[in-house]
Amino acid sequence: MISIIKTRKHSDSGESAAPRRRFLKTAVTGAALAGAMLFGAGQAQAATTWKIQSVWDAGTVGYTLFEEWCNSIKEKSNGELIFKPYPAKAVAADNNALFDAVRNGVLQGMNPFTLYWSGKIPASVFLTSYPAGPDQPAQWDTMFYSLGLLEKTREIYKKYGLFYVGPIQHDANIIHSKKPVNSLDDLKGMKIRLPGGMVAEVFQQFGVSSVSLPGSDIFPALEKGTIDAADFVGPAVNYELGFSQVTKYILFGPPGVMSIYQPVDLMDLTVNLRAWNALDPKLQQLVEDELRIYSQKHYLTIQKRNVEAMEKFKADGNTVTRLSQEDLQKFRRAAIPIWYEWANKDEDAKAVFQLELDYMMNDLVGYVSKEDLEAAKKEM
Structure with a gap:
C-alpha cells in the first residue's frame, strides 16, 4: 500500500x-x-436610448435645464437608460409634427406645454391652468399625485398611443401693457395679444379685442402700437425679450396671484407608449421619480429668475398694477360657463373637469360655490 x-x-x-x-x-x-x-454584451443590450424633443429653443434657460436633466439620466440609471435631448424643431418641425413623431416612434418622447394638444385631446385644456381655475402650483400637484388626475390623464393619452409620465411646473403667464389696468373695467376696448381658445373667450366678455400673434411678433407689435398689451410667459423671459422697452405696466392678479387667466402654465414629459412598456419597471420608476424632482428644479429656477427680472423691470421704470380679489371672482364667474363649454367637448374632458371642480368646491380651496354655478347656469 x-x-x-x-x-x-x-x-x-x-x-x-x-x-x-x-x-x-x-x-x-x-x-x-x-x-x-x-x-x-449585457451592458450593450441593457442600454436604451430615447430621443426626446423639447419645445424650448436652444440657448434658453428652459432648454438648458431640460438638457441638463436629460444628460443626468444616464448616470442615475447606471448607463441602462440614455435620454438624448433635442431643442424645438430639431427633429419635428412644428407642434403637430412633434405629436405625430412621438406617436409613430420617430421620437421616443417630448417636452411640450400640455395646452398645445387642446385641438387633438380636448381634455388637455384642463391639464394645465385655465382662466380663474386652480391658481397655485401645489394645487395642481395635489390633483395629479393625490386625487387621481395623473391616472386619468394616462388613461386618456393611452388612446393615442402615448404615455403621460407627469407634469412639469413652469410659471404663470402675465400681461404687459402700455397703459395701467387697475380693474377689469379698464380692459374694455383694449386690443391684447392673447392665446386663443378659452383664454380669449373669457377676455372677450370684458370688451377685449383679442389678437393671435406668435411670440416673435409681440415686441414689434407693441413697439408700433398695433396692440395695447400682450400676454406672454413670465417676467424672466419677457424681460429678455425687451418688453420693458415697449410697455410701462405689468398686470398681476391679487397679491400672491401673478395671473388670473393662466396662473400655472404646466409642461409635461410624454413618451411613446410602446417605448414605455418596453422599459424595465425599475427604470420606469426612476423616470417618474426623477421627473418630479426636475419639475421642482425647473419651477424654482424660473422663479429665482423672475425675482431678479422684476427688479430690472422696476429699474427700467415699469410699474405693477393689480386686479382685486373682487375682480378675480368676477372673472371666474364669467369663465365658468366657458369651462362647461369646453368640458362638454367629450367625455374625457368632462371627467377631468369634474375632478377639478370638486376640488375647487371643497372647503379646503373654496374657489367655487353652488351660488356661482347657479349664476353661471343662467348665463349658459
Whole structure:
C-alpha cells in the first residue's frame, strides 16, 4: 500500500501534473474572458436610448435645464437608460409634427406645454391652468399625485398611443401693457395679444379685442402700437425679450396671484407608449421619480429668475398694477360657463373637469360655490 501511494504521488508531481496545471490555467483565463465578454454584451443590450424633443429653443434657460436633466439620466440609471435631448424643431418641425413623431416612434418622447394638444385631446385644456381655475402650483400637484388626475390623464393619452409620465411646473403667464389696468373695467376696448381658445373667450366678455400673434411678433407689435398689451410667459423671459422697452405696466392678479387667466402654465414629459412598456419597471420608476424632482428644479429656477427680472423691470421704470380679489371672482364667474363649454367637448374632458371642480368646491380651496354655478347656469 505504501509503495502504491508513493508511486501515485510521484506520478502526480511529474508529467501528468503539468498538463493539468496548463489546463486549469487556460480554463480560468477563458472563463474570465468569456465572463467579461458576456458582461459587456449585457451592458450593450441593457442600454436604451430615447430621443426626446423639447419645445424650448436652444440657448434658453428652459432648454438648458431640460438638457441638463436629460444628460443626468444616464448616470442615475447606471448607463441602462440614455435620454438624448433635442431643442424645438430639431427633429419635428412644428407642434403637430412633434405629436405625430412621438406617436409613430420617430421620437421616443417630448417636452411640450400640455395646452398645445387642446385641438387633438380636448381634455388637455384642463391639464394645465385655465382662466380663474386652480391658481397655485401645489394645487395642481395635489390633483395629479393625490386625487387621481395623473391616472386619468394616462388613461386618456393611452388612446393615442402615448404615455403621460407627469407634469412639469413652469410659471404663470402675465400681461404687459402700455397703459395701467387697475380693474377689469379698464380692459374694455383694449386690443391684447392673447392665446386663443378659452383664454380669449373669457377676455372677450370684458370688451377685449383679442389678437393671435406668435411670440416673435409681440415686441414689434407693441413697439408700433398695433396692440395695447400682450400676454406672454413670465417676467424672466419677457424681460429678455425687451418688453420693458415697449410697455410701462405689468398686470398681476391679487397679491400672491401673478395671473388670473393662466396662473400655472404646466409642461409635461410624454413618451411613446410602446417605448414605455418596453422599459424595465425599475427604470420606469426612476423616470417618474426623477421627473418630479426636475419639475421642482425647473419651477424654482424660473422663479429665482423672475425675482431678479422684476427688479430690472422696476429699474427700467415699469410699474405693477393689480386686479382685486373682487375682480378675480368676477372673472371666474364669467369663465365658468366657458369651462362647461369646453368640458362638454367629450367625455374625457368632462371627467377631468369634474375632478377639478370638486376640488375647487371643497372647503379646503373654496374657489367655487353652488351660488356661482347657479349664476353661471343662467348665463349658459
